[in-house]
Amino acid sequence: xxxxxxxxxxALACALALSACGGSDGDxxxxxxxxxxxKPGLVLQNNGGSDLAIEPNSVGSGRFYFPNLVETDSGYxxxxxxIPSNASGCTVENASGKVAFDIGxxxxxxxxxxxxxxxTVAGLTGNNxxxxxxxxxxxxxxxxxxFTMAKVNEDAPYGVVILSQPDNQTCTVANGxxxxxxxxxxxxxxxxxxxx
Numbered sequence: 001x002x003x004x005x006x007x008x009x010x011a012l013a014c015a016l017a018l019s020a021c022g023g024s025d026g027d028x029x030x031x032x033x034x035x036x037x038x039k040p041g042l043v044l045q046n047n048g049g050s051d052l053a054i055e056p057n058s059v060g061s062g063r064f065y066f067p068n069l070v071e072t073d074s075g076y077x078x079x080x081x082x083i084p085s086n087a088s089g090c091t092v093e094n095a096s097g098k099v100a101f102d103i104g105x106x107x108x109x110x111x112x113x114x115x116x117x118x119x120t121v122a123g124l125t126g127n128n129x130x131x132x133x134x135x136x137x138x139x140x141x142x143x144x145x146x147f148t149m150a151k152v153n154e155d156a157p158y159g160v161v162i163l164s165q166p167d168n169q170t171c172t173v174a175n176g177x178x179x180x181x182x183x184x185x186x187x188x189x190x191x192x193x194x195x196x
Contacts, residue, residue: 028099030076031065032106038155041084042110047077074099078106086154088113114151115180117158119188121145126166133160142166152180160188170195
């Protein structure tokens with residue numbers, strides 16, 4: 001009789017030990033989708049533990065699942081432990097609840113920092129100069145000495161080029177391409193002269 005009590009006590013101790021260190025003895029999955037993650041650094045937690053580092057990718061989105069299964073009828077609360085260096089913050093939608101079935105509708109969205117892309121214009125006397133960066137188009141009027149493009153995500157590439165030359169002039173762009181860093185880009189220059 002004594003040995004059966006010892007065996008039961010040992011089994012209980014093992015179960016408690018597994019539970020304390022995050023043993024995966026549940027039957028339900030906790031997960032969802034992430035957006036705006038292009039650099040490492042996003043770490044999620046469930047109920048203050050079970051750290052899950054999200055692997056970034058070129059499109060910045062994908063699915064995630066916590067490796068530890070949870071028990072039916074248990075509670076979950078997904079929080080952000082750390083964010084990528086190029087993000088200003090990350091939010092969690094549908095972050096908490098009670099598990100009745102597999103959870104796949106948790107949405108984590110990180111907001112990537114954006115910075116100015118602008119520069120100077122010299123010698124522009126004609127109309128119809130148009131600069132582009134990707135889908136962003138900026139008309140530059142005659143006499144302008146500066147321009148500003150739409151803001152660009154940190155770590156994203158940019159390339160300012162001329163879509164339309166001004167009347168009777170030819171313009172060139174210097175310092176127009178690169179990758180957006182942690183600060184505004186202000187050194188793009190557009191120089192215009194007579195068309196030859």
